[in-house]
Amino acid sequence: xxxxxxxxxxxxxxxxxxxxxxxxxxxxxxxxxxxxxxxxxxxxxxxxxxxxxxxxxxxxxxxxxxxxxxxxxxxxxxxxxxxxxxxxxxxxxxxxxxxxxxxxxxxxxxxxxxxxxxxxxxxxxxxxxxxxxxxxxxxxxxxxxxxxxxxxxxx
Amino acid sequence: xxxxxxxxxxxxxxxxxxxxxxxxxxxxxxxxxxxxxxxxxxxxxxxxxxxxxxxxxxxxxxxxxx
Numbered sequence: 001x002x003x004x005x006x007x008x009x010x011x012x013x014x015x016x017x018x019x020x021x022x023x024x025x026x027x028x029x030x031x032x033x034x035x036x037x038x039x040x041x042x043x044x045x046x047x048x049x050x051x052x053x054x055x056x057x058x059x060x061x062x063x064x065x066x067x068x069x070x071x072x073x074x075x076x077x078x079x080x081x082x083x084x085x086x087x088x089x090x091x092x093x094x095x096x097x098x099x100x101x102x103x104x105x106x107x108x109x110x111x112x113x114x115x116x117x118x119x120x121x122x123x124x125x126x127x128x129x130x131x132x133x134x135x136x137x138x139x140x141x142x143x144x145x146x147x148x149x150x151x152x153x154x155x
Numbered sequence: 156x157x158x159x160x161x162x163x164x165x166x167x168x169x170x171x172x173x174x175x176x177x178x179x180x181x182x183x184x185x186x187x188x189x190x191x192x193x194x195x196x197x198x199x200x201x202x203x204x205x206x207x208x209x210x211x212x213x214x215x216x217x218x219x220x221x
Contacts, residue, residue, distance in 0.1 A: 152187075
């Protein structure tokens with residue numbers, strides 16, 4: 001049975017158009033200082049006031065480039081990953097499910113190794129990447145099995 | 156699971172694309188079923204059997220390993 005919880009196929013291209021710039025922005029924000037244009041007042045439900053002290057429901061100034069990148073990656077990635085394909089049928093649904101399982105296994109295996117072998121502030125980038133890696137692994141794996149399936153079935 | 160989909164399809168003089176269109180799946184799905192790479196759902200198996208005018212049990216057989 002084909003899943004009814006997929007986005008319409010028109011959203012797939014929108015997803016890629018958000019996801020790829022999001023990834024580029026995210027990588028950019030890792031290696032370069034952000035432009036002051038992105039320093040904005042934001043509403044924080046929880047924010048750090050100083051070490052071990054928090055403020056709740058307040059306005060703060062924050063550079064939002066990384067937040068913009070994260071939103072683009074998450075929304076774009078979800079649309080790209082979970083929109084129907086033009087030739088959607090039960091075989092594609094099965095390949096999608098298998099790929100999602102594989103991506104989940106891989107994501108948590110890497111996270112488990114990181115938990116055991118990466119410590120203190122060096123773990124922070126792991127947490128950041130882990131927000132997105134399950135989507136990225138899924139997209140890579142799903143499109144690889146689609147490509148391999150197309151090769152095998154065009155013989 | 157083994158199947159005679161290819162045999163019955165050619166006997167019925169249908170191409171993979173034609174059978175795929177009749178049962179509402181892609182040609183690649185029919186190809187994957189015929190090559191034993193994919194086991195169809197009950198609904199799809201029944202649709203294929205109905206299209207080829209043959210019983211499901213004649214079309215799909217369990218193997219010892221199933």
